[in-house]
Amino acid sequence: MGLYNDKVMDHFMNPRNVGELENPDGTGVYGSPVCGDMMQVQIKVENDVIVDAKFKTFGCGSAIASSSMATEMIIGKTIDEALAISNKTIIDELGGLPPVKVHCSVLADHAIKCAIYEYAEKNGKKYKGLEGFDPNEEEDDHDHVAEE
Amino acid sequence: MAEYKNVYLDYSATTPVKEEVLKEMIPYFIEHYGNASSLYTIGLESKSALDKAREQVANLVGASPKEIYFTGSGSEADNWALESTAFDMRAKGKGNHIITSCIEHHAVLHTCEYLEKQGFEVTYLDVDKEGFVSPEDLEKAIKDETVLISIMFVNNEIGTIEPIKELAEVARRHKVLFHTDAVQALGNVEIDVKDLGVDMLSMSAHKIYGPKGQGALYIRRGVRISNFIHGGAQEMGKRAGTENMAGIVGFGKAAEMARTNLDNHIRHCSELRDYLVSEIEKKIPKVFVNGSRKHRHPGNANITFEYIEGESILLLMDMYGVAVSTGSACSSKSLNPSHVLSAIGIPHEMIHGSIRFTTGDYTTKEEIDFAVEKLVEVVEKLRELSPVNSEKGWN
Ligand SMILES: Cc1ncc(COP(=O)(O)O)c(C=O)c1O
Numbered sequence A: 001m002g003l004y005n006d007k008v009m010d011h012f013m014n015p016r017n018v019g020e021l022e023n024p025d026g027t028g029v030y031g032s033p034v035c036g037d038m039m040q041v042q043i044k045v046e047n048d049v050i051v052d053a054k055f056k057t058f059g060c061g062s063a064i065a066s067s068s069m070a071t072e073m074i075i076g077k078t079i080d081e082a083l084a085i086s087n088k089t090i091i092d093e094l095g096g097l098p099p100v101k102v103h104c105s106v107l108a109d110h111a112i113k114c115a116i117y118e119y120a121e122k123n124g125k126k127y128k129g130l131e132g133f134d135p136n137e138e139e140d141d142h143d144h145v146a147e148e
Numbered sequence B: 001m002a003e004y005k006n007v008y009l010d011y012s013a014t015t016p017v018k019e020e021v022l023k024e025m026i027p028y029f030i031e032h033y034g035n036a037s038s039l040y041t042i043g044l045e046s047k048s049a050l051d052k053a054r055e056q057v058a059n060l061v062g063a064s065p066k067e068i069y070f071t072g073s074g075s076e077a078d079n080w081a082l083e084s085t086a087f088d089m090r091a092k093g094k095g096n097h098i099i100t101s102c103i104e105h106h107a108v109l110h111t112c113e114y115l116e117k118q119g120f121e122v123t124y125l126d127v128d129k130e131g132f133v134s135p136e137d138l139e140k141a142i143k144d145e146t147v148l149i150s151i152m153f154v155n156n157e158i159g160t161i162e163p164i165k166e167l168a169e170v171a172r173r174h175k176v177l178f179h180t181d182a183v184q185a186l187g188n189v190e191i192d193v194k195d196l197g198v199d200m201l202s203m204s205a206h207k208i209y210g211p212k213g214q215g216a217l218y219i220r221r222g223v224r225i226s227n228f229i230h231g232g233a234q235e236m237g238k239r240a241g242t243e244n245m246a247g248i249v250g251f252g253k254a255a256e257m258a259r260t261n262l263d264n265h266i267r268h269c270s271e272l273r274d275y276l277v278s279e280i281e282k283k284i285p286k287v288f289v290n291g292s293r294k295h296r297h298p299g300n301a302n303i304t305f306e307y308i309e310g311e312s313i314l315l316l317m318d319m320y321g322v323a324v325s326t327g328s329a330c331s332s333k334s335l336n337p338s339h340v341l342s343a344i345g346i347p348h349e350m351i352h353g354s355i356r357f358t359t360g361d362y363t364t365k366e367e368i369d370f371a372v373e374k375l376v377e378v379v380e381k382l383r384e385l386s387p388v389n390s391e392k393g394w395n
């Protein structure tokens, strides 16, 4: 009946891993309030495993739910496994999003890559999943033209 | 489960049908089902109910019943007025230029876009930061080719009441037809078509406690526009289709009630709206009111909550049973920031955090208290979640 399914609503109403870390190993910010969605994610890494993650998001229900789900998905995963997560896997894990809202989940996937990128740069590490990734790439694929 | 109370604060989107209105409508489904065009008794009964409703609607806007044409919606009235006038005038060689404002409802804006595709030229007048169209700007935009001016009476998002009398006066001086979309004005501000000097005026029943799917177009006596819906001779030959009797009778009753209740309605809605705004301003930091504080729809409050996003506010308020809207109801599924808030110069990031509240006849002070209490919680929760805040700023 609602705009979102129960799982999305649960993550939206009770988002997991909200906040900021004391000494993050990597911070990623993606999107901007001007576009309607912005996410900041911070990660803690030990032996190439993401041991903790926290996020803050400005955005709609699906942006917040995707952020929450994405942080839940990466905690306990190796960096390589985390890099393999796409917005499609996040959506699948959420049990689907309305078509007009799919772009909001791209936010979480990009923000996580940005955080890992920062971690990799600081620690001189290379990951296959980061090849060709540009954290400053404009999010111009954002579909702002859908109407009514 | 959280405390839940049905609090409807979106009367600009639509209104419930009043009991008295429904009571008048019901007989037209089963008992008085006659076709108003038929010459036997039950047909004639429908015909006289139609006449009565036409008079009730005419009275609400100071028109003569012969100047009221029922349509299937406010949108249809807008489409009819714009398209027929434009095509007729071009066919007569009078020109192909139309003037409107950039804050119109999509029923007008999308019709204008369609007319542009048909070769018309459209000027979209800017508004000032409170949403007002200036009569001077209008005058400057008029050219020899201008055949129609359409400016809305009351804006559906920010509630600004346009200076229609002054604008229509400019149009008359230049002998250009003037149409106004009065869907949000009807029953919320006093309307006298003769005093205003408008040529056409669009109305809708469902914003004044009447049924959905029922509208009307006022066409001033002496103004002739082509039919939009072709077919039978209903509506004095101007709008075909067997009449939606229950809808029309309901519109008539709603119009009559709106007229007798106008002063009370305005007082009630504006008192509660003002209370809502002052409570929000008192209890929630970093908010601002969009639109005019003075010339405004009595029930409308459009408020920006900084650092958070509107859909999240709407969804969380809905969890408590409180119904509000982000911008205009028809844009809630669109990703575009509201064209109205953009036009009054609100930055995009703040447009995303704007909510429209509208009080109505059934709104109570207790409901406002409940809504504000929940709003305080919701805004706090979302601000905790937000990466932007007053310390960090917007980036
Ligand atoms: C200003 C304005 N014009 C036109 C309409 C359309 O009216 P209706 O819903 O009857 O088609 C609306 C309703 O949303 C409105 O607010």
Ligand SMILES: [Zn+2]
Pocket: A036, A037, A059, A060, A061, A062, A063, A101, A104
């Ligand atoms: Zn979004």
